[in-house]
Amino acid sequence: MMKKSLLGALALGLATSTSAFAQTELQWWHAMTGANNDVVNRLAEEFNNSQKDYKVVVSYKGQYADTLNAGIAAFRAGNAPHILQVFEVGTATMMGAKGAIKPVHEMMKEAGEKFDPQSYLPAISGYYSTAKGEMLSFPFNSSSMVMWINKDELKKAGIAEIPKTWPQVFEAGKKLKAAGHETCGFSNAWAPWANIEQFSAWHNIPMATKANGLDGFDTEMKFNSPAHVKHLQNLVDLQKDKTYDYSGRDSRSEGRFTSGECAIFLTSSGFYGNVKANAKFDWANAPMPYYPDIQGAPQNSIIGGASLWVMGGKKADEYKGVAKFFAFLSDTDRQARLHQESGYLPITKAAYEKTKASGFYEKNPALQTALIELTNKEPTENSRGLRFGNMVQIRDVVSEEIEAALAGQKPAKDALDSAVNRSNQILRQFERTVR
Amino acid sequence: MEKRAHFSGWTLPLLLIVPQMAITIIFFYWPASQAIWQSFLREDAFGLSSEFVGFENYVHLFEQPEYYRAMVTTAIFSSLVAFFSLACSLLLATQADKNLRGGQAYKTLLIWPYAVAPAIAGVLWIFMFHPTLGTLSKPIKAIGIDWNPMLNGNHAMTLLVLSATWKQISYNFLFFLAGLQAIPKSVIEAAAIDGAGPLRRFWTVIFPLLSPTTFFLLVVNIVYVFFDTFGIIDAVTGGGPAGTTTTLVYKVYADGRLGGDLGGSAAQSVILMIIVIALTAIQFRYVERKVQY
Numbered sequence: 168m169m170k171k172s173l174l175g176a177l178a179l180g181l182a183t184s185t186s187a188f189a190q191t192e193l194q195w196w197h198a199m200t201g202a203n204n205d206v207v208n209r210l211a212e213e214f215n216n217s218q219k220d221y222k223v224v225v226s227y228k229g230q231y232a233d234t235l236n237a238g239i240a241a242f243r244a245g246n247a248p249h250i251l252q253v254f255e256v257g258t259a260t261m262m263g264a265k266g267a268i269k270p271v272h273e274m275m276k277e278a279g280e281k282f283d284p285q286s287y288l289p290a291i292s293g294y295y296s297t298a299k300g301e302m303l304s305f306p307f308n309s310s311s312m313v314m315w316i317n318k319d320e321l322k323k324a325g326i327a328e329i330p331k332t333w334p335q336v337f338e339a340g341k342k343l344k345a346a347g348h349e350t351c352g353f354s355n356a357w358a359p360w361a362n363i364e365q366f367s368a369w370h371n372i373p374m375a376t377k378a379n380g381l382d383g384f385d386t387e388m389k390f391n392s393p394a395h396v397k398h399l400q401n402l403v404d405l406q407k408d409k410t411y412d413y414s415g416r417d418s419r420s421e422g423r424f425t426s427g428e429c430a431i432f433l434t435s436s437g438f439y440g441n442v443k444a445n446a447k448f449d450w451a452n453a454p455m456p457y458y459p460d461i462q463g464a465p466q467n468s469i470i471g472g473a474s475l476w477v478m479g480g481k482k483a484d485e486y487k488g489v490a491k492f493f494a495f496l497s498d499t500d501r502q503a504r505l506h507q508e509s510g511y512l513p514i515t516k517a518a519y520e521k522t523k524a525s526g527f528y529e530k531n532p533a534l535q536t537a538l539i540e541l542t543n544k545e546p547t548e549n550s551r552g553l554r555f556g557n558m559v560q561i562r563d564v565v566s567e568e569i570e571a572a573l574a575g576q577k578p579a580k581d582a583l584d585s586a587v588n589r590s591n592q593i594l595r596q597f598e599r600t601v602r
Numbered sequence: 603m604e605k606r607a608h609f610s611g612w613t614l615p616l617l618l619i620v621p622q623m624a625i626t627i628i629f630f631y632w633p634a635s636q637a638i639w640q641s642f643l644r645e646d647a648f649g650l651s652s653e654f655v656g657f658e659n660y661v662h663l664f665e666q667p668e669y670y671r672a673m674v675t676t677a678i679f680s681s682l683v684a685f686f687s688l689a690c691s692l693l694l695a696t697q698a699d700k701n702l703r704g705g706q707a708y709k710t711l712l713i714w715p716y717a718v719a720p721a722i723a724g725v726l727w728i729f730m731f732h733p734t735l736g737t738l739s740k741p742i743k744a745i746g747i748d749w750n751p752m753l754n755g756n757h758a759m760t761l762l763v764l765s766a767t768w769k770q771i772s773y774n775f776l777f778f779l780a781g782l783q784a785i786p787k788s789v790i791e792a793a794a795i796d797g798a799g800p801l802r803r804f805w806t807v808i809f810p811l812l813s814p815t816t817f818f819l820l821v822v823n824i825v826y827v828f829f830d831t832f833g834i835i836d837a838v839t840g841g842g843p844a845g846t847t848t849t850l851v852y853k854v855y856a857d858g859r860l861g862g863d864l865g866g867s868a869a870q871s872v873i874l875m876i877i878v879i880a881l882t883a884i885q886f887r888y889v890e891r892k893v894q895y
Contacts, residue, residue: 232860243649260862264648350734406753413753416842420734420752428734560861563841570844574753589668596662596863600646 194248221488263601278490290541294552310437311537320430352410353431368550371466378548391583436537468540556597640868647862659869680827695778716772724837755846781815
């Protein structure tokens with residue numbers, strides 16, 4: 168109770184102070200730390216200096232899940248920020264909350280701000296758009312999954328070329344193991360993201376019906392297909408002698424690559440800064456491997472990262488400010504610079520073209536790999552993106568079942584069947600709450 | 603002599619108990635009743651829509667095999683942690699109770715872990731036992747154990763029990779030490795004169811006299827493992843691998859906060875509340891009979 172009235176008083180204080188300065192404050196809650204936090208602060212500062220009517224105020228709210236929960240709690244208390252950074256798996260949750268959000272395309276139109284959905288990279292904006300192509304949230308930091316390579320170790324193991332397909336990776340893993348990498352031939356972080364989500368898109372296989380949920384919340388999981396089972400079974404077989412070694416559900420074990428333990432490691436392209444700073448060997452990254460016997464592979468990868476959601480129930484003038492800020496973020500020069508400095512993917516086509524034309528990628532090929540993957544082919548309904556309610560929970564369920572298979576508790580097929588069944592239950596629960 | 607205060611009216615006594623009542627109502631009854639109410643609702647995370655669904659959340663819960671597994675996990679985890687933390691701290695306390703040189707420093711050091719936040723304790727243990735980076739996992743591997751808490755559920759559980767126990771030892775130690783010091787030296791000396799050896803003195807004199815402390819700690823420790831170990835679990839295993847370390851309280855968090863299923867999560871906390879109330883009641887009803895005050 169006391170907290171509420173205190174917040175009320177604070178809000179009142181804020182309201183009066185803004186009117187005194189005749190400047191509208193726009194709250195931006197985010198989850199960025201370290202160098203990425205500096206990027207957020209600098210963007211806000213640049214925007215605030217570029218005009219006088221609006222002031223973007225940034226607050227760090229903890230990790231992605233914490234930030235989302237802080238946003239939800241604030242909304243329930245009537246104090247939602249204007250802009251909330253939400254990770255990609257929270258997309259369906261935000262979308263389902265119709266009264267709580269303001270779709271970006273609608274806001275841009277009402278504010279009369281220049282906005283062309285076509286100018287954004289479809290592989291990125293598609294993830295945050297409706298089936299009709301209406302952009303719901305504004306892509307901010309995007310990455311994709313790539314394969315990181317320790318070139319020194321590959322050379323030592325007698326592997327001449329960076330493997331392109333899964334069978335080649337398995338072979339390379341065996342050679343690496345024979346060459347002394349006894350605990351890890353190859354591995355990956357983000358188990359469900361790598362082995363189910365990206366795997367499905369990259370091989371153009373549906374992860375679920377209804378275009379992976381983009382066409383409706385009545386989607387049903389399908390990731391127990393023969394191809395999925397085969398891939399997991401391969402990993403299970405290789406786990407036995409640690410040619411493949413499991414590295415967990417999140418990015419905590421990424422250090423296995425930079426420490427030199429795992430010479431082939433699949434994880435986010437956002438790992439770039441860390442590798443650059445910590446890897447004391449000759450490294451590179453390459454597109455994710457694929458199975459050549461699966462038709463159409465490789466297709467295109469999907470993104471990870473986060474987008475900016477505009478919360479509902481704010482004043483028209485405030486939305487004008489947010490629209491201005493998004494237009495500011497979309498500026499080609501700014502996007503190109505942001506991409507080159509931070510390693511985030513550029514969100515507009517123009518920024519990508521500009522960076523390409525400047526010859527930047529010749530010197531920094533590692534920053535282009537994710538973009539090559541994302542734009543490899545025109546996205547299909549299997550590779551446009553994912554939209555599952557309660558996806559955080561679904562990822563946990565999928566991780567649990569993958570772990571059970573890798574630990575030898577059940578066959579790959581049973582594990583994926585069970586993961587599909589349990590995920591479907593979660594999807595049905597979610598469907599009922601948004602109806 | 604009767605210890606009874608006499609008040610002339612109702613005003614003062616009422617005023618005096620108001621703070622206590624307010625705290626109990628605001629911090630216990632109110633949230634508890636909210637949880638009960640919420641467990642009958644199906645609600646989206648934003649609270650935009652809510653629907654009364656009766657006992658559906660409960661029915662759904664008892665249909666999940668994972669929920670029963672979480673119960674078993676909790677039972678194993680809590681008995682292991684309660685047993686080891688009580689046993690270790692009792693051992694430490696009896697040793698610290700002797701006249702040792704630098705005993706004070708020794709006692710102080712033993713109390714330190716209690717000041718460490720659960721999440722930090724968890725992270726410390728991860729660093730020591732991480733399958734590849736951990737300093738202690740190398741010797742474990744050297745003796746031929748394929749240590750891998752990231753895939754092996756038993757290893758993960760061992761790690762959790764270790765860290766949760768370590769965290770609780772200081773607290774128990776403190777109480778045991780106080781309990782030991784309250785035992786009159788004359789009783790022990792009398793036993794010694796009668797020819798009882800140290801072990802016999804411990805089991806026939808000290809341990810029974812310590813039983814009120816042990817009982818109190820048992821209750822507190824059970825409550826501790828049920829609720830407070832959540833931070834350690836979140837930091838060390840995140841409920842994995844394959845759900846082998848998901849306890850009831852961790853599942854409440856995972857389903858409610860991470861999953862956004864508030865109704866189901868509320869139903870779980872209501873059940874958890876009932877379990878803990880029942881456990882405490884049983885302890886007071888049956889175990890307390892054996893306690894000698």
